[in-house]
Every structure is written in C-alpha cells, then in structure tokens.
Amino acid sequence: MVLKLYGVTNFGGTDRVIVILREKGVPYEVHEVDTKNKEHKSAAFVEKQPFGLVPYLDDDGFILYESRAIGYYIAAKYADQGTQGLLPKADDLKANALFQQALSSEICNFETFTFPLILATLGQRYKGLEIDQTTVDKAMAALDEKLDVYDNILSKQKYITGDELTIVDLFHLPSGALLPACGYHGLKTKPNVARYYGKPPRNKDD
Numbered sequence: 001m002v003l004k005l006y007g008v009t010n011f012g013g014t015d016r017v018i019v020i021l022r023e024k025g026v027p028y029e030v031h032e033v034d035t036k037n038k039e040h041k042s043a044a045f046v047e048k049q050p051f052g053l054v055p056y057l058d059d060d061g062f063i064l065y066e067s068r069a070i071g072y073y074i075a076a077k078y079a080d081q082g083t084q085g086l087l088p089k090a091d092d093l094k095a096n097a098l099f100q101q102a103l104s105s106e107i108c109n110f111e112t113f114t115f116p117l118i119l120a121t122l123g124q125r126y127k128g129l130e131i132d133q134t135t136v137d138k139a140m141a142a143l144d145e146k147l148d149v150y151d152n153i154l155s156k157q158k159y160i161t162g163d164e165l166t167i168v169d170l171f172h173l174p175s176g177a178l179l180p181a182c183g184y185h186g187l188k189t190k191p192n193v194a195r196y197y198g199k200p201p202r203n204k205d206d
C-alpha cells in the first residue's frame with residue numbers, strides 16, 4: 001500500500017518528509033490538508049496528529065507524526081533502496097550518539113533560528129501583513145551567529161554528523177531553500193556552509 005502523507009507541500013515539515021521519500025525512491029501520495037480552513041484543527045485530524053499540525057504519515061494504518069521521526073522511519077524501512085547510508089549503523093554507539101547530536105543541533109541551532117526569520121518575512125507576506133524590519137534584522141543576526149558555528153563545524157567535516165551524509169543533512173534543506181527569499185545570503189557567503197549547500201561563492205555578492 002502506498003504511503004500517505006497528510007500535509008501541505010511547500011510547508012517545511014511536509015517538504016522535510018518529501019525530501020526523504022524522494023531520496024529513497026519511495027512511492028507516496030500527498031493528501032493536501034486545507035490549513036486555511038483549519039482542517040488540521042478538526043477532531044478527525046487531531047485524532048491522528050494530537051497537536052493539530054502538519055504533517056503526519058499513514059502507512060497502512062500505522063500513524064506517525066513529527067516530520068523528523070517520519071523521515072527516520074522511511075529511511076530505516078526502505079534502507080535497501082534509493083540513496084544508501086543516511087542512517088548510522090544500529091550497532092555503532094558513537095555513530096548513533098553523533099547522529100543524535102546533529103539531529104538536536106538541526107532543531108535547536110538551525111530550525112529554531114530559521115523559523116522566526118521565515119515567519120517575519122515570507123510568513124508576514126503570505127498573510128498580507130507588513131514586514132517589521134527590526135524583527136527581521138534581529139532574526140537574521142541570530143541565525144547568522146549560528147551559521148558561523150556551522151561554518152566552523154563544516155570546515156572540519158563534510159556533513160553535519162561527520163563525513164557521511166545522513167537524513168539530518170537533508171532535514172536542513174526545506175528551510176535552507178527559503179532563506180534567500182527571506183533576504184538572507186549567509187548560505188552563499190560562508191565558504192564551508194556554501195560548499196555544504198552545494199554552491200561555492202564566486203564572489204562576495206554571489
């Protein structure tokens with residue numbers, strides 16, 4: 001039975017799962033949730049996702065929410081297909097601990113700082129509200145500080161967990177892809193972060 005993802009394409013959590021599904025070559029259906037009309041707050045939805053947020057996965061009746069947990073489930077269930085690796089070996093304690101470190105870091109040091117910037121810029125625009133530049137500048141400065149640390153980490157290793165690509169690297173993609181549209185260009189100007197995101201800067205304004 002094909003996996004069913006209940007979410008909204010172009011929303012970070014849903015796209016985070018879609019990246020993993022594509023990377024693993026897993027067939028899936030997206031069931032678009034009508035968040036504008038608060039479908040995600042309905043009793044039927046909250047029964048599946050108790051916080052009333054998208055996305056959740058339905059794998060033949062097995063319900064799972066939290067995009068990163070869903071990404072983990074897919075990468076583990078379909079370990080033998082698509083891009084190989086992406087998860088630490090089950091019996092390697094240190095690799096698993098480093099994987100957890102990277103996972104927490106993505107939530108606490110990346111998403112926690114990209115989210116306010118995305119809300120203050122694209123979120124405001126989406127709602128037809130005015131953008132408050134002071135809020136944007138503050139969010140951008142906070143993110144920039146964290147990405148300086150990322151740049152340092154990535155000067156010593158290829159990926160955020162170590163020298164192997166994992167799903168945690170892929171978890172950085174949806175919000176990262178929105179940052180240029182938020183007016184933030186640190187992903188190109190910080191050399192190691194730029195390499196990580198796949199596009200080395202040619203000059204300082206690139």
Ligand SMILES: N[C@@H](CCC(=O)N[C@@H](CS)C(=O)NCC(=O)O)C(=O)O
Pocket residue numbers: 011012013014035040052053054055065066067068
């Ligand atoms: N930690 C959750 C976050 C879920 C979340 O915040 N979803 C947002 C979209 S990315 C949502 O449902 N927003 C609608 C709302 O807040 O009403 C996950 O990763 O799945």
